[in-house]
Amino acid sequence: GKVISALYIWFFFTLTALNLRDLGGFVNRAIMTRTPQIVIIIIFILLCAWAVYYGLEVVTRYSIYFIAISTTILVTSIFFITLNIDFKNFLPIFDQPIYSYIQGTHILSVIPFGELVVFLMVTPYVDIKAKKLSRYFFGGFLIGGSLILLVILRDIAVLGNVIKYLSLPSFETFRLATLFKSVSHMEILFSVLLIILLYFKISFLFYVSLLAVSHFFHIKTYRPLILPSAAIIVTYSILIFENRMQHIMISRETAPFFWPLFEMILPFITLIAAYIKKAAKKDKADNKEAPAA
Numbered sequence: 001g002k003v004i005s006a007l008y009i010w011f012f013f014t015l016t017a018l019n020l021r022d023l024g025g026f027v028n029r030a031i032m033t034r035t036p037q038i039v040i041i042i043i044f045i046l047l048c049a050w051a052v053y054y055g056l057e058v059v060t061r062y063s064i065y066f067i068a069i070s071t072t073i074l075v076t077s078i079f080f081i082t083l084n085i086d087f088k089n090f091l092p093i094f095d096q097p098i099y100s101y102i103q104g105t106h107i108l109s110v111i112p113f114g115e116l117v118v119f120l121m122v123t124p125y126v127d128i129k130a131k132k133l134s135r136y137f138f139g140g141f142l143i144g145g146s147l148i149l150l151v152i153l154r155d156i157a158v159l160g161n162v163i164k165y166l167s168l169p170s171f172e173t174f175r176l177a178t179l180f181k182s183v184s185h186m187e188i189l190f191s192v193l194l195i196i197l198l199y200f201k202i203s204f205l206f207y208v209s210l211l212a213v214s215h216f217f218h219i220k221t222y223r224p225l226i227l228p229s230a231a232i233i234v235t236y237s238i239l240i241f242e243n244r245m246q247h248i249m250i251s252r253e254t255a256p257f258f259w260p261l262f263e264m265i266l267p268f269i270t271l272i273a274a275y276i277k278k279a280a281k282k283d284k285a286d287n288k289e290a291p292a293a
Helices: 001-028 037-053 058-059 063-080 099-123 130-165 170-176 187-216 223-239 244-253 260-289
Strands: none
Touching: 001 037, 001 099, 001 223, 001 244, 001 260, 037 058, 037 063, 037 187, 037 223, 058 170, 058 187, 063 130, 063 187, 063 244, 099 244, 099 260, 130 170, 170 187, 170 244
16 A cells, blocks of 8 residues: 555656646747746746645636636637648548557557546545546546547648657647738747646646645645645656657657556556455455354
């Protein structure tokens, strides 16, 4: 139990640090080019710490608005890139080796969707029945998957084969969006969208990390851990990789094979162990209640 808990603490801290580094790197490259990346990272982790201090409700309260904003920006972007869409970019279909499709499916299932395992940390605190909670969970899964599919199709339609050479293809798609001469610099919308979504994601991951640490050390409240943990995450985010290309290589070659341990294998083992423990307790209780022969 303790070993698995410690591994998950590392996993949650790593996810938080990776996303924080992504956010800091993007803002540094696209918006605040003269500001040191460490300054941007510290500012954002302090904003996340402020949200986490007031609890899960504050972190999740505005999630529905984030979804509405992101969906609106996505639909708007499709409208503004109409002149740039070339459906020939989808041809030829299925011309890649089979392992490329398997690899792509595996990466997509592990990194964006597999990370949903973090929600299991907060389900005990959600006052919703199990059936309704599972319906919300899979509903969100389908909505998120549909939006990701729409984004990928949009970027392929605009960028074509160039997409595989870009680290942020959606940013380039927005940059090309100029339906009217008077409306340009649509990449600003993408920047706002990415910052909002990453801020929400980092805040939630930070909250889950603190929750895991407080459970591990049997601390009643996680609030005293906020600033020390924030300092650790900032340091970790700076040291975790040297540059963005190294991060991309890790995301493609290491994480897809290592993350399933936390997203599939350990949860499955824990579930089996819980069932066995529950069955053993039930058998023990039945034996006590059984009349002596």
